[in-house]
Each structure stands twice: as C-alpha cells, then as structure tokens.
Amino acid sequence: MIDSVLSVRGLTLDYRTPGGTQRAVNDVSLEVRRGEVLGVVGESGSGKSTLAYQMLGYRQPNARLAGGSVMFHGTDIASLDRTGLQELRGNRISFVPQNPTTALNPAMTVGDQIAEVLRKHKRMGSAAIETRFAGLMEQVGLGQIPGVADRYPHRLSGGQQQRIAIAMALACDPELVILDEPTTGLDVTVQQQVIELLKSLRAARGVSMVYVTHDLPLLRQIADRLAVMYRGELVEVGDAEQVFTRPHHAYAKALLAAVPQFQAAPEATTTAAPGAPLLEASDLSIAYGRRRGFLGIGRSEGARVVPGVSLAIGRDETLALIGESGSGKSTIARALCGLVPPAAGKIRYRGEALAGRLEDRAADERREIQYVFQNPDASLNPRMRVAEILARPLDVFFGEKGRAVRPKVEQALADVHLNLAYLDRFPHELSGGERQRVAIARALIAEPSLLLCDEVLSALDVSVQARVLDLLRELRARTGVSMLFISHDLGVVRSLADRVGVLYRGELVEVGPTEQIYTAPQHPYTQRLLAAAIGTHGAPVAPEPEPQAILRREARG
Amino acid sequence: MVAQPLAEKPRRGAGLLAVWRSAPSSFRIGAILLGIHILLAVLGPFIALYPQQQMMAGRPIQGPDLLHWFGTDQLGRDVFSRTLHGGWIVMVLSISGTLLGVAVGSVIGLACGYVRGWVDEVVMRIVEAILSIPFLVLALLAVSMAGPELAGSPVLVVTAVAVIYAPRIARMARAAALDIVTRDYVTVARLRGEPTLSVVRREMLPNAMGVLLVEFAVRAGYAPILIGTLGFLGFGMRPPTPEWGLMISEYRNLLTVQPWAVFGPGLMLSTLVIGLNFFTEGLSRVLGRSPMRGAA
Numbered sequence: 001m002i003d004s005v006l007s008v009r010g011l012t013l014d015y016r017t018p019g020g021t022q023r024a025v026n027d028v029s030l031e032v033r034r035g036e037v038l039g040v041v042g043e044s045g046s047g048k049s050t051l052a053y054q055m056l057g058y059r060q061p062n063a064r065l066a067g068g069s070v071m072f073h074g075t076d077i078a079s080l081d082r083t084g085l086q087e088l089r090g091n092r093i094s095f096v097p098q099n100p101t102t103a104l105n106p107a108m109t110v111g112d113q114i115a116e117v118l119r120k121h122k123r124m125g126s127a128a129i130e131t132r133f134a135g136l137m138e139q140v141g142l143g144q145i146p147g148v149a150d151r152y153p154h155r156l157s158g159g160q161q162q163r164i165a166i167a168m169a170l171a172c173d174p175e176l177v178i179l180d181e182p183t184t185g186l187d188v189t190v191q192q193q194v195i196e197l198l199k200s201l202r203a204a205r206g207v208s209m210v211y212v213t214h215d216l217p218l219l220r221q222i223a224d225r226l227a228v229m230y231r232g233e234l235v236e237v238g239d240a241e242q243v244f245t246r247p248h249h250a251y252a253k254a255l256l257a258a259v260p261q262f263q264a265a266p267e268a269t270t271t272a273a274p275g276a277p278l279l280e281a282s283d284l285s286i287a288y289g290r291r292r293g294f295l296g297i298g299r300s301e302g303a304r305v306v307p308g309v310s311l312a313i314g315r316d317e318t319l320a321l322i323g324e325s326g327s328g329k330s331t332i333a334r335a336l337c338g339l340v341p342p343a344a345g346k347i348r349y350r351g352e353a354l355a356g357r358l359e360d361r362a363a364d365e366r367r368e369i370q371y372v373f374q375n376p377d378a379s380l381n382p383r384m385r386v387a388e389i390l391a392r393p394l395d396v397f398f399g400e401k402g403r404a405v406r407p408k409v410e411q412a413l414a415d416v417h418l419n420l421a422y423l424d425r426f427p428h429e430l431s432g433g434e435r436q437r438v439a440i441a442r443a444l445i446a447e448p449s450l451l452l453c454d455e456v457l458s459a460l461d462v463s464v465q466a467r468v469l470d471l472l473r474e475l476r477a478r479t480g481v482s483m484l485f486i487s488h489d490l491g492v493v494r495s496l497a498d499r500v501g502v503l504y505r506g507e508l509v510e511v512g513p514t515e516q517i518y519t520a521p522q523h524p525y526t527q528r529l530l531a532a533a534i535g536t537h538g539a540p541v542a543p544e545p546e547p548q549a550i551l552r553r554e555a556r557g
Numbered sequence: 558m559v560a561q562p563l564a565e566k567p568r569r570g571a572g573l574l575a576v577w578r579s580a581p582s583s584f585r586i587g588a589i590l591l592g593i594h595i596l597l598a599v600l601g602p603f604i605a606l607y608p609q610q611q612m613m614a615g616r617p618i619q620g621p622d623l624l625h626w627f628g629t630d631q632l633g634r635d636v637f638s639r640t641l642h643g644g645w646i647v648m649v650l651s652i653s654g655t656l657l658g659v660a661v662g663s664v665i666g667l668a669c670g671y672v673r674g675w676v677d678e679v680v681m682r683i684v685e686a687i688l689s690i691p692f693l694v695l696a697l698l699a700v701s702m703a704g705p706e707l708a709g710s711p712v713l714v715v716t717a718v719a720v721i722y723a724p725r726i727a728r729m730a731r732a733a734a735l736d737i738v739t740r741d742y743v744t745v746a747r748l749r750g751e752p753t754l755s756v757v758r759r760e761m762l763p764n765a766m767g768v769l770l771v772e773f774a775v776r777a778g779y780a781p782i783l784i785g786t787l788g789f790l791g792f793g794m795r796p797p798t799p800e801w802g803l804m805i806s807e808y809r810n811l812l813t814v815q816p817w818a819v820f821g822p823g824l825m826l827s828t829l830v831i832g833l834n835f836f837t838e839g840l841s842r843v844l845g846r847s848p849m850r851g852a853a
Contacts, residue, residue: 337748358747366750379741383763392759396749444744 004031005176005208006055006093011052011068011078013059022049026232032176035206037198039223039240040163041216041255043461046229052077052212056095057085072176091121094169098181100161104153110164111149117171118166120536134166139204140197159190163197170201180341187324188356188488189532195221202475204446211347214462216259220244226253257556258463261493276351277312278482279336279369284309284345286328286335305331305473306506308345313450318483320514322529323503329486333452336484339373351492366399370443374455376435380427386413386438387423395445413438424519433464437471444475451483469496488531494518502526520543563846576843584839594825599642599778600649609642609799610634618815622819627821630642636818643799647829650711650800651780654718654745659773661719662726667757667765669727671743680741681731692721694787700792709795717792722776730770733765740764771841781798801826808839 013025025047032055033040035544042048053059055070057077070077073091080088088093096450105113114133118124124132137143140163145151146186153161162182169177179198183191199222201207213219219226226243228236228251236249247253286306306328313319321329333341336347338358347354349369349480355361371381380389395401400408411419416437427435436456443451453472457465469492476483487493493500494514501511502523508524577585604758606624607614613633620628627636665684669677687695696717707713737743738761746756762769785802787793794800796807801822808818 320683341746358750361750363750364746371745371748373741373745375741379745381742381764383766386761392751393749396751446749489805519740 003034005034008030008051008055008072008324009069009071011051011054012066013047013054013188014066015060015142016062016064021064022158023066023232025054027068028229028232028312029068030227030234032208032210033225034208035202036174036224036521037202037209037211037222038514039219039226040210040212040229041214041226042229042453043214043255043463045231047232048212049180051229052180052210055178056089056093076237081090088144090117090174091170091172092174093176094172094174095171095179096177096179097163097166098184099154100165100478101158103165104161106153109150109152110156111151112128113173114168115163117485121236132171136171139170139201140164140167141193142167142176145249146199156546157190158186159193160185162194166197170205170207173205173345174207178210178212180212181214182211182214183376184213186462189220189324189528192532198222200246208523216244216256216462233380253328255463256292258466277314278350279354280348281336282310282314282346282348283336284335284347285332285343287343288340293319294438304343306335309503309506309508311501311508313482313484313509314448315482316480317499318485318487318498320487320500321492321503322487322500325488326505326530327503328506330454331506333371333454333486337369337452338366339371341392341532345354363397367393368449369452370446370448370450371452372436372443372456374431374557375440375459376427378436379439380442382427383452385424385426386430388441389424389427390445397446406444412441415444415475417439431464433458433468436464436468440468440471440475444479444481447479447545448481450496453483453485455486455488457487457489465492472496490518490530502529520538560579561667568729580795581836581839581842584843587772587832587835587837587839590681590828591836594644594829594832595648597641598644599643605635605638605641607635607638609639614638619810619832620815621817628815628817629812630811630815632816636804636808636821638702640801640822643801643804646711646794646800647781647784647826648799650784650794651718651777655716655722655773655777656781657715657719658722658776659726659769663762663765663769664757665723665728666727666730666732667734667761668753671738671757672732672753672759679730684727687724688728692783695721696783697790697792702786709798711748711794714784714787714793718780718789720794721783722780724777726769726772729759729768731786733768734761735760737764758834771837774833774837774840778837781826781829781833 007030009029011025012023015022015024015434018355028047030038032392039093050060050063054065055077057070057080059065065078068078070090075084076095077085077088077093080458089447104110108116111133114136115129115393117130118132122318133149134143135143137148137233142148142160142163153164156164168180174191183194186194195218198209198211202209202222209224211219218368223240225238226236227234228243228249229248230251231402236243236247236252244256245250245257246554267338268361271413280544285308286304287304292335309328309332311319311332321332323329331340335342337358338356341356341358347356349365358366359542384392387406387409390412391401391405394405394408409423413420413423418434418437420443422434422438423428424473427438440456456472457468458470467493473496485497497514499512500514500517501508502517503509504523504525509525510521518530521530611634615622615625615629615633616634617629617631617633619625619633622628625635625637627640630633630639631721665680689699693838699717699720700713703713703716729775743756743760746760751759781801784793784800788800788802789806791806794803796803804822805826808815808822811818
C-alpha cells in the first residue's frame with residue numbers, strides 16, 4: 001500500500017448557475033502520495049481549480065457537493081465544518097494562490113502577515129516567530145533582503161511576493177501544499193526561479209504538493225505524477241514521464257500535441273526580401289504621462305518607457321518582439337499604430353513619414369495598420385453582434401454598409417473558420433478562441449498590410465492557442481500581410497517569426513533572423529532569457545534532443 | 558465550470574418568468590404598484606364617471622360617497638374623476654422630462670469621459686456649478702427665464718425637469734464612461750478613426766445602458782414629486798389641468814372641510830412614487846446580480 005496523504009474518492013461537484021446545474025467535477029478519484037508533486041493539468045473550465053480548492057475544503061458559494069469524499073488522514077474534508085477546517089487549513093494543508101498581488105494584504109507588512117499564521121496555528125511567541133521568520137526567508141531565498149519583514153507587499157517584486165506567499169504556506173510545516181497556477185503571472189526568468197525553489201523545498205522537507213496549471217512544459221520539470229482533467233473528468237492519471245511520453249487518453253495526446261514545441265518552424269522561412277521595408281521606426285522614444293501643461297505650469301516629461309528604438313518590418317515579413325513584461329513590447333506597438341504618440345523619433349511607412357498622432361493620420365494609413373489585442377473579451381464590444389462588429393471597419397474604411405456588406409462579412413468569418421451561424425451571436429456566446437478569431441477577422445476585413453499582434457495567444461488555452469497560431473500562419477500565407485508579433489512565449493515565436501527582436505528595459509538589445517537568435521544569441525540578456533525558457537520547456541534544444549523528439553512522435557501518434 | 562457547447566438560447570418568456578421568480582420582493586411590489594398606475598393612467602379617462610371639468614357633478618364640497626369616492630370640490634367637480642384624468646398627464650410629463658434629461662446628460666457625460674482634456678474640464682466645472690444651485694431654485698430660474706407666454710405649458714415643465722436632471726445624469730454617465738473608455742473595443746474604434754459621437758453612440762452608450770437605465774428609473778421616480786412641487790408652487794401646469802400636485806395646491810384650503818380632495822391626489826402621487834422607487838431599487842438589484850449582457 002502506498003503511503004498516501006490525501007485521497008479523493010468519487011468526488012462530484014455541481015455549480016448552480018442561472019442556466020441550471022452544471023457538473024464541474026465528475027466522479028474524480030485520485031491519491032496524493034507522501035512527498036510527491038502531483039500535477040493537475042487541463043484547460044480553463046476543466047474543473048482543475050474546483051478540484052484543488054475542494055482539497056482545501058473550499059467550495060464556491062454556488063457549488064454543491066453531489067457525492068464523494070476527500071480523505072485527509074482519516075477525516076473527510078469535504079464534509080468538515082468551519083472550525084474543523086480552520087484547524088487544518090494553513091496548518092496541515094496550505095495554499096499558494098495564483099496572484100500574490102491580490103492574495104497578500106496590501107495594508108500589512110509581510111512580516112506581520114506571516115506572524116499572523118504562526119500565532120494563530122502554532123501559538124508562538126514573538127521571539128519564536130522571529131527565528132521562524134528568518135528561517136523561512138532563508139528557505140525561500142529572501143534572506144539577503146534587509147528588513148524584509150517590515151516591507152509592505154508593494155515594495156516587493158512579483159517573484160518576491162510569490163516567495164512570500166510560498167513562505168506563508170510553509171510556515172506551519174504543512175504536509176500538503178496546494179499550488180494554483182503559482183507562476184502564471186510571472187516572467188519566464190522568475191518562473192524558473194520559483195520552480196527551482198519548489199524543487200529544493202520538496203527535496204529538503206518532503207512536502208507533498210498538488211500543482212495546478214495549464215502549462216505542461218513547466219510541469220514536466222517538477223511533477224512526479226500527472227493528472228489530466230477534461231470537462232470535469234479525470235481522463236488520465238499516472239507517472240509524469242509516462243503521461244508525457246506515452247499518454248493513453250486521446251485528450252491527453254491532443255493536449256500534448258498542442259504545446260508549442262521549442263523548435264524551428266518546419267518550413268524554411270524566407271528571409272525578408274531586401275529592399276525598402278514596409279515600416280521603419282528610427283530612434284523611437286516613448287514616454288507615458290507626458291503633459292504639455294498650461295503656460296509651462298504642470299509640464300511633465302513623464303516616465304520614459306522606451307528610450308530610443310529603431311526597427312524595420314519588411315514586406316511579407318513577421319517580426320517578433322520578445323522580452324519580459326514591462327520591457328516596452330506593447331508600448332512600441334501602440335506607438336506604431338498611433339495610440340501613444342512618440343516623444344521623439346520618426347516612423348516611416350512605405351517610405352513616407354507617418355504622423356505620430358492617430359488623429360493626424362489619413363484614413364488609409366489607419367486602415368493599413370491593424371491591431372489585434374491580447375484579450376478578445378475586452379476588444380469586442382459585448383453589446384454588438386458578430387456581424388455588426390465585422391461590418392464596422394467596412395463602414396468606416398470603405399463606406400460600405402447595409403445589406404451589401406453581408407457577403408464580405410460572411411467571407412471574413414469563413415476565412416477564420418467560423419460557422420456563419422455565429423454572425424448573429426454576441427461575443428459572450430462564443431468561446432475565447434472563437435472570440436479571438438472574430439477579432440482577427442475584424443482586423444483583416446480592413447485589408448491591412450501590417451498586423452500588430454499584441455500577445456494575441458496569451459489569453460487562450462494551450463490547445464486553442466495552437467489552432468489560432470495555425471490560423472495566423474494560414475492567413476499570412478494567403479494575404480501576404482506583414483506582422484509585428486509580440487509575445488513572451490518563446491516557443492510560439494520561434495515557430496512563426498522570420499526575425500526576432502529582443503527587448504530589455506525598453507531597449508532593443510538584439511535583432512536578427514529567428515534561428516540565429518535562438519541558436520547563437522549574442523547579448524547576455526538574450527542568453528539568459530533563452531536559458532530560462534529552455535528550462536521551463538523541460539528539455540534543452542541542442543544538447544539533448546531525444547525527449548522532445550519522443551514527445552513529438554508520441555503526440556502525433 | 559465545465560465548458561459546455563453553445564446552449565440554445567432560453568426563450569424570452571421563460572427568462573422573464575425566471576427573473577420575476579428570483580427577483581427581490583421590493584421589485585415585485587413596485588412592479589405591481591406601477592402596473593396598477595399605468596393601467597389607471599391609460600384607462601382612467603374612460604372609466605371615470607364624470608368629465609374632469611364638469612361642474613356640479615355633485616353638491617360642492619361634499620365628502621366621499623358611492624358616486625364620488627374622493628368627494629367634490631368647491632365647484633362640485635368630482636375629485637376622483639379628476640384624479641383619474643390627471644394620471645396620464647403626471648406620467649407623460651415625468652417620463653418625457655426624465656427621458657430628455659437622461660438623453661442630454663448621458664451624451665454630455667459619455668462624450669466628456671471619452672474625449673477628456675480641457676473640454677471635459679470646462680464642461681464638468683459648468684455641470685458642477687449648476688449642481689451647486691438648489692434644484693427648486695434652478696427650476697424656478699428656468700421657468701422665469703422662459704417668460705410669461707410659455708407659463709403653464711407642458712413643454713416648460715418637461716424642460717424644467719430635464720434641466721434639473723441633465724447635470725446629475727451627466728456626472729453618472731461620465732463616471733461610467735471613464736470605466737468603459739479603458740476597454741479595448743473603444744480603442745479599436747479610435748484606431749478606426751471613428752468620430753466622437755459615433756464612438757459614444759455605438760460603443761459606449763450600449764455598454765452604459767445598465768447604469769443609465771437604473772439612473773433613469775430612479776430619476777423618473779422623483780419626477781412626479783418635482784412636477785407636483787412646481788404645480789403646487791404655481792410654476793408648473795395651470796388650472797384647470799388635473800395635475801396632482803396642482804390639485805393638492807388648489808384644494809389645500811379645503812383641508813379642514815373636505816380633506817379627501819387633498820388626500821385623494823396625494824394618495825395617488827405617493828403610491829406612484831413608492832411604486833417607482835421599489836421598482837427601480839429592485840431593478841438595480843436584478844441588473845446588478847446578472848449584468849445585462851448581449852440581448853437586451
């Protein structure tokens with residue numbers, strides 16, 4: 001008999017919604033063994049978080065336990081009352097949230113927040129708490145920061161905040177830690193550090209962990225066993241290597257196949273044709289919050305996000321910008337389309353100067369540069385039907401409206417492989433991937449020559465990402481549109497871009513053909529970024545290609 | 558939650574029934590009161606026993622009896638019949654005044670929230686200046702500025718209500734706009750180079766509708782009082798219009814001998830206002846719980 005810490009048996013949970021009861025978790029049974037890391041993967045809506053929260057004895061107010069049990073050392077957590085749960089939570093089972101910025105109390109110093117946990121559960125005195133705190137900080141790698149106990153959360157970086165949240169979860173020496181997407185909001189280099197930390201903690205203290213995420217390559221690094229959720233059901237559970245290399249269930253195979261591989265694009269990408277670039281920006285300097293003031297009063301230079309960047313996008317070329325959050329990727333795209341007028345520098349489009357301010361640009365210039373936003377939930381007007389959304393650019397740019405645009409709108413929808421029945425639907429009646437397709441269709445219906453794609457995949461699930469990526473490739477091949485593709489996902493970029501620009505703190509530290517950047521990075525920052533990315537993708541590219549090859553082969557099979 | 562295939566849209570009627578069942582009781586009470594008032598306003602002139610101006614319908618200054626539920630006034634006019642005739646006047650004036658105020662206010666507020674900059678600053682300072690004037694003084698100002706030839710005209714009453722409401726609505730609408738402007742679909746419209754009014758009308762107004770609807774309902778609930786106050790003070794409708802506030806004013810010297818002449822219209826006015834307020838309070842809770850999305 002394997003020593004199990006927690007066992008879930010036949011767990012079934014329902015959500016009461018205005019539209020009736022929905023089954024979120026259906027008859028799930030699994031075990032968490034002592035000292036192991038159990039990865040729980042699945043797309044959003046697969047019930048993985050609902051399952052994880054139930055392991056803490058927590059249910060959403062509208063959730064109902066329809067059956068089954070969660071046994072933790074002989075007690076059924078699912079049916080425990082409030083005081084019983086308080087005894088358990090934070091003490092023997094603890095939790096690391098997805099977003100530490102909202103999970104930490106902004107009005108309390110981190111020292112007080114951790115002390116609170118210790119005082120409540122272990123009834124420690126001040127002196128004991130102090131020693132314990134120092135020990136915890138040492139463990140999570142924050143020991144060197146002077147006076148960290150007296151800091152408020154906003155004075156720590158995202159990665160440091162997550163370390164604090166982990167320290168808080170470990171404070172009482174729990175037997176089980178539930179981690180809900182603990183690195184999703186973090187940059188790839190920081191992500192790697194957190195994973196290293198979790199690995200070392202597992203080795204040093206033998207804590208069991210349940211790690212919920214949709215990021216498969218990441219789990220490959222840390223998980224001992226893997227549970228795959230699909231539509232509320234546990235479709236596969238088993239040894240991590242086995243699930244990764246020889247998945248049994250069709251969905252698990254599909255999920256693995258969808259992960260953007262850290263590999264070169266299969267077809268040989270043509271380098272941009274020499275000649276005049278489509279768009280050229282020179283010494284672009286962009287600042288936020290700049291004010292002209294009134295008679296010199298209230299004048300402010302603002303925060304300079306991009307101090308001076310020069311880049312060029314050729315015809316039929318896809319240029320990718322990569323870099324951490326805050327490196328100015330989106331800011332550059334916003335300047336190119338005229339949303340943020342640059343403080344200095346020139347933009348030339350088709351060889352002619354392009355005005356910095358959107359209002360000063362001609363209608364055709366606005367039409368030719370189209371922007372696709374990260375989150376289709378926000379970029380589609382919730383009160384407009386798909387047909388209206390697609391018809392707006394036609395009205396504005398071509399003066400076409402009424403019945404005449406119907407064939408064009410239908411064609412645009414068909415181009416992104418959506419059913420024509422969707423024309424009369426509202427965005428909220430579509431799934432995330434379908435919404436992003438509508439957003440792409442809206443951009444393309446204006447017949448642009450340059451598409452600015454700002455993290456267009458990051459709000460989507462992995463398998464959906466792959467399909468939207470395929471769509472982008474197909475549309476690019478057919479329309480010959482140039483792209484500025486902004487992403488933090490290095491795997492996606494490698495498979496799509498002709499050239500890559502690496503941004504670091506607003507400066508373009510390296511630009512070059514994709515393969516050159518990936519195989520022979522020159523700048524130290526690029527090297528670091530790639531190392532971190534390769535780390536999270538589980539298998540290095542150059543020295544040891546086997547696991548990837550197996551993964552690919554299995555995924556195809 | 559489990560990702561489900563696109564469900565068939567529930568039928569309209571079934572949805573409304575479900576809303577009614579789950580609505581707070583204040584909403585239901587308000588809806589019933591409001592329904593009765595609307596019914597009376599529409600049917601009142603037809604079911605009233607006497608024309609509203611017929612004198613000597615009974616003995617002058619007579620208490621309630623079977624034929625004259627609210628008794629009669631000095632001229633022998635039947636107060637109940639007059640009250641019934643007055644219902645639609647009060648309703649139409651309140652609703653059109655509020656509607657005008659909401660329309661003007663929301664366009665100003667949304668446009669200011671969208672363009673920002675100095676236009677926004679100037680307009681909002683003017684709005685605040687107007688807001689600092691007590692509303693009754695403002696109404697009297699509007700009435701006196703219109704001059705004597707317009708006195709007693711329903712247009713003037715509607716305008717007065719709109720003038721009072723527009724600045725208040727504008728502030729609400731601007732606050733809603735400041736949130737909506739940050740959404741990417743507004744940015745997309747900007748990138749297309751759509752003119753301000755088009756952005757306000759197509760992109761922002763439909764998304765501010767929830768807020769504006771509640772605001773409209775709340776304001777409409779106070780409009781009868783406002784109109785009644787104007788009528789009572791002699792700045793609203795003129796006699797012999799059977800407007801409730803005006804009737805209360807006309808009959809106040811009968812209070813000791815024939816109190817029903819005041820109580821009757823007063824009762825109607827208060828139940829209308831209570832009904833409207835319950836309804837709107839309930840409505841905002843219904844909307845708050847399930848934000849109106851898509852089909853509306």
